Amino acid sequence: MSLITPVRVTLRVVDMAVRATLAFRLRALFVIAAVGLGIASLTLIVAAVDGAQKRAREVVDTFGPDAAFILGGDIQSRAVGQRVLTLSWRDAEALRQSLPGAYMVVPMRAKWNVILKYRGRSVDLPTVVGATQNYASAWNWPLAEGRDFTDRDVELGAKVGLIGATPAQKLFEDESPLGKTVFIDNLPIQIVGVLSYRGGTTGGGGDPDDRLIIPLTTLTQRFNMDRKYFRALRVKFHEPEYMDAHAANLRSLLRHLHGLEPGQPDDFTILTPDTILKFLSMLTGSLVAFLGVTATVAMLVGGFVLANLFYLSVSERTQEIGLKKAFGAKNRDIMVQFLAESVLLTLAGALLGVALGVGLGQALTRLGVLEIELSSRVLTLSLLAALAIGILFGLRPAKRAAGMNPIEALRGG
Template sequence: MTAASPNPRRALRILRILWRIQRMALLALSAHKARSAFVIAAVAMGVAALTVIVASVDGARRKALEIVDFFGPDAVMVLGGDIENRPVGQRVYTLTWADARAVSRSLPGAYAVLPMRSIRQITLKYGNRNHESPVVVGATENYARAWNWPLAEGRDLSEEDVARGAKVALIGDEPARQLFGDASPLGRTIMVKNLPVQIVGRLAYRGLSGGGSDVTIDDRVIMPITTLTQRFNLDRKYFRGLRVKFHDPALIDTHKDNLRALLRHLHHLGPTDNDDFTIISASEILKFLTAFTGGLVAFLGITAGVAIVVGGFVLANLMFLSVSERKVEIGLRKAVGASGAAITAQFLSEALYLTLAGSLCGVALGVALGESLSRLGLLQLRLSPKVFVLSLAAAVAIALVFGLRPARKAAAMDPIEALRGGGD
């Protein structure tokens, strides 16, 4: 026995019924423009919140991966002071040159040790051009290599530069563009506050944000740490940070334990004493950023959920009102043979058209709001197809969840009672 072939006439009839249902749904919506606009606006607010949360979380995750990649899986950063517990009156300058030499000589697996200090908010000058740099870093030789930071041109800091306290520097992409435009900065002398410094290398553009929309990691100048401490009257015994690189990234946890034990021994800390330093690796950065992103998801997720539910309740209430007002229409349609499924399909179609329109408006509003927050440096957004897919899914869900009950109420009406009720 062979399966029966589809009946073309029946398929055509079903398509005509569906087209008629959609046409009637659109006519009903156009007849109540103010009510439709109110539902669209309510849904748009919820979808806008959803758009912002999805785009901001994607942006935060991408930024976290960029930061971890820049930091490097084979390195740790040691900072003076216990930044986790923050005891009252703690010293943050606890790392010394003796620590750096001991780590370089005695720590297994370490091949690069880079002490660093910095000063903040320094004016750079070249000719009649000025630039306010957020940070000037003092470091030992091979700064670019230690930070996996390619040089766009020129050379890195050398051991001789550090030994002589030479007045030379590497320049980041941002101050280079501000002071020299498209011209090469190599060999030029700039004023770092009141100190003349010759540029020997230009760091390649990295594009990572350093806090705020107008501050990036590219906005810096790096000079020998000896030059920085001598010329700006800084303490020459201590430095703020120590970057250590290891040969085998797979053993980074073991390297951290060895480094911590060595520094505690060098600082004469007892078994019950807290560390007076903090060791940070790429895994800690990723954990912190993941926790921050999770908090952002929870906060914005609740906000978006509440907004979407509010939009759904607005839809349900106005649809119930519409069903009550359109009893005569429903009664007449059922009297001439319209099925309950057709009535249900029409009201669900009306709900779906409203939520889809609200979804599109919400995505546009969310993108505009996200751009404003990005310009203010409050959030960093990343738009992806996932934003539109989730927005459309939210629109369909709102229509089905909040529109089904009013639609079923309309379908269940008795035609005679509907006509009688409409005439009262």
């Protein structure tokens, strides 16, 4: 009996709150919409942060904890006219022979936006990468079929290639690409290896599987590129726990090889897993700061709309309040009723806000603006925030209603 009574009381309070809400539909919609906008921003924050953290883990796993990626030019300064082909075969050989802890050095260069053909089929290929032997091993990218390049392939400028999963599917469907000859413009390339499906996106939002890898010497010879320099280097190290020391040694050796004096800026950029995590954390922090201000302002606006409309509601419902008090309702009962109405509206706003936030987040994900990760935490935090808004901004109007004198309330009615 003691348990049934509180349940009945709760259900009665909820029923009265629903009836009162339905009696003032327009005001209820204003409150729900105002709170919903704030909760939508909060939903975006939580989902975007979770998505950014997930993406950071994926990027680091793909990048490899034991590797460094060196790009020609200083990508942080982005100086106009800056030379980006600053890495040479001399650098690669010196790193192989003299860099402590390094066991693999793979130079790379790329040609963008070519047409790849096989018999009567053709696909637009965003990237053709020129690399040396051990490309797949350097990127921790297993081969689904075939073999990687050899020293002899690179030395002879062989017309062989590794094909990614995306063009392989488009050109060959369920047929094995091994041994088949594809054409880049008029250059025939025999497929000797098929990269396994990796999935995800590249830093620019592209498909990492949409590529063809050929020997670097073949790329530079056949497309009349500078044969002395290349765009990037991939270096792998023993003992990845000492990556900071490896990066420092790498930077020191490259500065020496390039004849850079103290105080001169680097003409290269070194990326390590820590660098990537710091960069992604900076982006996440900026995103959280922007959306956090937006969410806070939106929720405060929603709260003030709620408070003002409830003050108006209290003024218009004085007769109702007076009658309830005349029939024995206590101050606490009146306050609980108005708080229940407030919480009901903000919870409805939370559900609307979560739906809006998820919809907007998915739209932004499709556009490549951000990546969201939905979890139960999104709904939990949204409901708690809505509950807090309902109680915080509904408390004063509820107290005002509860503190009314029943006789004066009836006269006012």
